[in-house]
Amino acid sequence: MTHTPLNVEELRDQLHALATRDGIRQWDLGASRGMNASVQVDRGEAKQMKAAQRSSITVRVWNEQGLVGVTSTSDLSPGGLEKALNGAYQASAFGNAEDIPGFSPLATAPIPEIDRPLKPSQSIQTLLSTLKDVEGELLAKHPAIETVPYNGLSEGNSERIYLNSEGALRHMQRTQASLYLYARAEESGRKPRSGGAVRVALGSADLDLSGCIKEAAERTISHLNYQPIDTGRYLVCFTPEAFLDLLGAFSSMINARSILDGISLSSKESLGQQLAVPFFNLHDNGLHPNHVGAAAFDGEGTPTKRLCLIGNGKLENLLHSEATARQFGVQPTGHAGLGAKVSVGPDWFEVSTSEEGSSAAAHLDHRNTRDTFVLIESLSALHAGVKASQGAFSLPFDGWLVKDGERISVEAATIAGDIRDVLKGIVHLEPNEVVTHQGVSPHVWVDGLAITGEA
Incomplete structure (x- = not known):
């Protein structure tokens, strides 16, 4: 070509x-x-x-x-x-x-x-x-x-x-x-x-x-020997891909356009509020060296930059276009499209551990912990199973029940909850951040999430 x-x-x-x-x-x-x-x-x-x-x-x-x-x-x-x-x-x-x-x-x-x-x-x-x-x-x-x-x-x-x-x-x-x-x-x-x-x-x-x-x-091979899972609440470990998918489904929380349109969990007064555990950081970084689709500017010509959205668990910034930034009294952030109505959207999420906070469950490691937990590899039906303006989700997933280090593929199940409870229920972020095709994140551990097994 x-x-x-x-x-x-x-x-x-x-x-x-x-x-x-x-x-x-x-x-x-x-x-x-x-x-x-x-x-x-x-x-x-x-x-x-x-x-x-x-x-x-x-x-x-x-x-x-x-x-x-x-x-x-x-x-x-x-x-x-x-x-x-x-x-x-x-x-x-x-x-x-x-x-x-x-x-x-x-x-x-x-x-x-x-x-x-x-x-x-x-x-x-x-x-x-x-x-x-x-x-x-x-x-x-x-x-x-x-x-x-x-x-x-x-x-x-x-x-x-x-x-x-x-x-x-x-x-x-x-x-x-x-x-x-x-x-x-x-x-x-x-x-x-x-x-x-x-x-x-x-x-x-x-x-x-x-x-x-x-x-x-x-x-594929790891899912061959599957078994049903009992309905209940579990300690859950999200793979980086699964957690980034879940965050992306609720990106309206940090989207100024969604706030002004009344379809976000957040409001103008949400800035500075505690959204997640104190050791959780979220940046949007369209300039990340591993972001293949990086662009130096957005649809309105605003330069792209690394932006802290959630720092130490608190909502610090929102994604803005020119119009939303003007209404909030801030500068555009480089996240605008261009059209009859200017859209706003994230580029490349980075999830990391805050240096000022510490996890209460640092012993957890998806590769060798002896605790019983569910390891979620991927989430499905994000278009249908997420109510972004309400915070609720109910999603089929692929993953494993892990007991004493042994992985047993889950036959069929859904995980349900509220994104606000997920962010405040994080018990551990593993130290190794993984680069995926959609962003950067460690394995993320959340306790007490509801899983429904399907017969």
Whole structure:
């Protein structure tokens, strides 16, 4: 795949000339473009081969009354830009006077340097051949592994742009690749069992293929000898992936947009309140060196930075766009999208232990503790089993009941609770922080969580 980057200076000059000619004084443009190739296989044969080129451009125009109109397009030609500007200007007459976004005050501030070398792409035929080999190796890992029903190898390159009439000019390019394997094992007279693994890298040639195969096989095989679990309350250890999934499902707690929209557990008065145990820290760090998809700025041009959300268990900051930051009297944090309504969302969570606090259960270790506990590997149905505005969750999970160091796969069960009780019920954060494809976290121990076994 070849991808010719945009000439952002030329694009800015074209927009400036068109806006000046049409009497438009205030405007901005956010754009993302990319090319992606992906393959899937089924028992050594190609199941799907797909290549796509996508572009998404949002143009905003402020009229003389200060109201905003928004237009989306995929045409960056002079004619397309003129239509977008005029369309946004006409739409501004119907702008919402109660919620008027502005330019980020940090849209022209220096942005951080990110060391993410652009990697060359491989042909789609090479991707297909690689994935066939990977599938074959995974199938050969154990006689019970009969299929790899969900799999995918993809790579792509993309660029992001932000320009505005006050001189902001942001441009970045990146490449990214991913491998996903989800195996299915079957034994006579037993229910099918599954397990999966994910790897991401800057380029497909850099993916840890063998590590992904090994992890997917080990997880699948470890669930073969399953048993039902009794309903009750248990000491629970979340793997880093599972805990990050749970946090992400309740990210509206630290989202200023969600607070203003009335769909968050938090409020403006929540800042400074104790949300978790004193030895719990949560940062959002879109600049983390292991974050393959790192971006130096957000949709409004605000620089990305490491932000402490929960420090020593207390809510210290929220995720902000320009508009929410203005209402809270703070600076934007670099977490905004760009659209008819500016969205706000996290980048890359980091969970860590506070230096000022200490765990009361430092002896706990998921690898060798003699305590009886449930080790949760992954959570399912997050879209359906989470009521983010209420704090409640009830989620099926894959995991093991661990007794005297012996792991017994849980046949089928759900875990239920309230995220506030989880955060305040943490009894231990293991010292080793694990880098996953979605963030960084140690294994997290919580006592007294309700688990319902399914017959």
